[in-house]
Amino acid sequence: MSSFIPFDRSQPYLLPPDLKSWLPADDMAHFIVAAVERVPMSAFCVPVRTGGRAQYHPRLMLALLIFSYANGLFSSRRIERATYRDIGVRFVAANLHPDHDTIATFRRTNRTAIEAAFAQVLLLARETGLLRLGVVSIDGTKIDADASKYRSVRYDRIRALREQLAVDIAKLMDQAEHADATDSDPQALPEALARRETLKAKLDEACARLEADAKAQAEAARPAYEKKKAVYDAKTGRRGRAPKPPDDEPPPDRQISLTDPDSRLMRRSDAHEFRQAYNAQAVVCAEGSQLIVTTDVVATSADAPSFASTVLSMENTIGLPKTVLADTGYASGQAVRDLRKKGIDPLVAIGRPCARRPYDFRPPPENREPRRITGPWRLAMKKKLETTKAGNVYRLRKQTVEPVFGIIKSIMGFRRFSLRSLAKVTTEWTLVALAYNCKRMARLQAA
Template sequence: MSSFIPFDRSQPYLLPPDVKSWLPSDDVAHFIVAAVERVPLGAFSVPRRTGGKAQYHPRLMLALLIYAYANGVFSSRRIERATYRDIGMRFVAANLHPDHDTIAAFRRGNRTAIEAAFLHVLELARETGLMRLGTVSIDGTKIDANASKYRSIRYDRAKELREKLTADIATLMERAEAADATDTDHQALPEELARREALKAKLDEACARLEAEAREQAETARPEYERKKAAFDAKRGRRGRPPKEPDDKPPSDRQINLTDPDSKLMRRSDAHEYRQAYNAQAVVCAEGSQLILEHGIVATTADAPSFAATILGMEKRIGLPRTVLADTGFASGKAIGLLQASGVDPLVAIGRPMDRRPYDFRPEPPPREPRRITEPWRLEMKARLQQNPAKALYTLRKQTVEPVFGIIKSIMGFTRFHLRGLANVATEWTLVALAYNCRRITRLTAV
C-alpha cells in the first residue's frame, strides 16, 4: 500500500514566513534588487505631494518592473495580479501591491531612471569583467506596435473622409436642432455626433502631421536641390534633365496610423506580411557575454540611417567599441566614414551571400545577375571581408546579436510593445534591454 505525505492547507504559520528564503540563491530577483539600489533617487520622477496617501518607493517600483519584464509579465494589470500570486514578485515588491494605474504611470514617466539603471547594470558587468568593448555586433528587429495595421489610412483617403464627415456632422446638427424645436427626444443623436466629431478630429490631426512631415522633408532636401540646380544652370551644351524641386505636400499614398502615428507599416522581408511595427536596434557584446551595450528605436524599415548615431552615442555612456559588425542592411558610405573618423572599425557585409548548403532541400533558384558594385568603399569592404582576419571576425555577428533577439522574443515572450508613441516605446525597449541584461548577468555569474 502506498504511503502519502500528509498535508493540511489550513495549517497556520507559527512565525511570519521569510519570502526571501523561498527563492533560490541564484534567482534574478536578488541581482535586480541590488542593482536598483545603486540608482540615485534624483533620477526618478516623483510627484510632489503635500498630503494624502504615501507613495510607493521609486526603487521598489523600478525593481518590480524589471523583474516582471525579465519573467515575461508586461501588462500592468498582470503585474499587479502577480504581486499576490508570484513568490518572486512578492519578494521584490516587499509584500506590497501597487495597483495597475500606479505601475503604468511609473513606467511612462521614469525614462531617465530606467536609462540610469541600464547604465548601472553595465557598470556592474564591467566591474566583474563581463563587459568588454572590443568587438560588438549591431542589428535590428521588427516588433509589433500597440496598434492595428487596419487603422492605417492614406493621405488622399483621409481627405475624402474628412469632407464626408463634415457633411455628416452638419446633417446631424440640423437634425438635433429640429429635434430641439419639436421637443423630440433623440438620445442617439449626441452619441452619433460625438463619434463622428472624434473621428474627424483624428483625421485632421493625421493630415496635419503628414503635411508637417512633408514640409520638413522638403526644407531638408532644399539645400541639395539648390546645389544641383546651380550645377545644372552652369552647364553648357547638352543640358539633360533639370533637378526636381522638393515637394512640400505629402504624396497621396503616404500612410499614417490613427492609433499610433509614430509606428509604420514594416515587414521583415519580401516573404513576410506587412505589420504595424517599430524597428528595435541593439548593440551586443561579441566577446562572450552577449550583453546589450546600446539600444535604440527607429520608425523606419531601413537600418542604415541610424547606424552611425547608435554607435557614436555609446561614447558618452560606456565608451566606443574598437570594431562593429553589421549586416548588409547597415551598408552606408556616410555612416562608415563617420565611424572610421571616430576610431571605430566597421565590418559591414556588402550584398547577400549566395552560398547554399551541400544538400539544400529547396530547389535551385533561377540564375540572377549579381549586382554591379562601383562605389570604392563598397569594393574595399567586400575585398576585406573575403580575407582573414576580418572574415573570421565577421562570423561572430550572426551568433552573437541574433540569439539575443531570439531570447527576448521566444524566452521572455516580448513580441509586442504595450506603450504608444516613439518616446514611450523607446522607454519600454530600454526596459526590455535592462531586463535581458539582468537575466544574462545572473546566468553568467551563477556558480
C-alpha cells in the same frame, strides 16, 4: 507501497515567513534588487505630494518592473496579480501590492531612471569582468506596435473622408436643430454627431502630421537640390533633365496610423506580411557576455539611417567599442565614415553571397543578375571581409546578436509594445533590454 511526504495546506505559521528563504541564493531577484539600489534617487520622477496616502518607493517600483519583464510579465494588470501569486515578484515588491494604474504611470514617466539602471547594470558587468568593449554586433528586429494595421489610412483617403465627414456633420447639425424645434427625442442625434466629430478630429490631426513631415523632409532635401540645380545651370550645351525640386506635399499613398501615428507599416522581409510595428535596434557585446550595451528604436524599416547614431550613443555611457559588426542592411558610406572618425572599425557585409538556401522550395527567380558593386568604399569593405582575420571576426555577428532577439521574443515572450508613441516605445525597449541584461548576468554569475 509508496510513501509520500505529508502536507497540510491549512497549517498556520507561528511566525511570518521570510520570503528570501523561499528563493534560491542565486535567484535573479537578489541581483535586480542590488542593482536598482545603485540608481540615484535624482534619476526618478517622483510627484510632490503635500498630503494623502504615502507613495511606493521608486526603487521598489523599478525593481518590480525589471523582474516582471525578465519573467515575461509585461501587462500592468498581470504584474499587479503576480504580486499576490508569485513568490519572486512578492519578494521584490516587499509584500506590497501596487495597483496597475500606479505601475503603468511609473513605467511611462520614469525614462531617466530606466536608462540610469541600464547604465548601472553595464557598469557592474564591467566591474566584475563580464563585459569587454572590444567587438560589438548591431542588428534590428521588428516588434509590433500597440496598434492595428487596419487603422492605417492613406493621405488621399484621409482627404476624401474629411470632406465626407464635413458634409455628414453639417446634415446632423441641421437635423439636431430641427429636432430642437419640433421638441422630439434630444438623445438620438448628439451621439452620432459626437462619433463623427471625434473621427474627423483624428483625421485632421493625422493629415496635419503627414503634411508637417512632408514639409520637414522637403526642407532637409532642399540644400542638395540647390546644389544639383547650380551644377545644372552652369552646364552649357545639351543639359539633360533638370533636377526636380522637393515636394512639400505628402504623396497620395503615404500612410499613417490613427492609433499610434509614430508607428509604421513594415515587414521583416519580402516573404513576410506587413505589420504595424517599430524597428528595435540593439548593440550586443560579441566577446562572450552577449549583453546589450545600447538600444534605439526607429520608425522605419531601414537600418542604415540609425547605424552611426546608435553606436555613437555609447560614448556618453560606457565608452565606444573598437569594432562593430553589421549585416548588409547597415551598408551606408556616410555611417562608415562617421564611425571611423571616432576610431571605430566597422565591418559591414556587402551584398548577399547566399541569399537563397541550397535546396529552396521556391522556384528560382528568372533572369535575375547579381547587383553590381561599384562604390569605392563598398569594394574596399568587400575586399577586407574576404581576408581571414576580418572574416573570422565577422562570423561572431550572427552568433551573438541574433540569439539575443530569440531570447527576448521566444523565452521572455516580448513581441508587442504596451506603450504608444516613439518616445514611450523607446523607454519600454530600454526596459526590455535591461531585464534581459539582468537575466543574462544572473546566469553568467551562477555559471
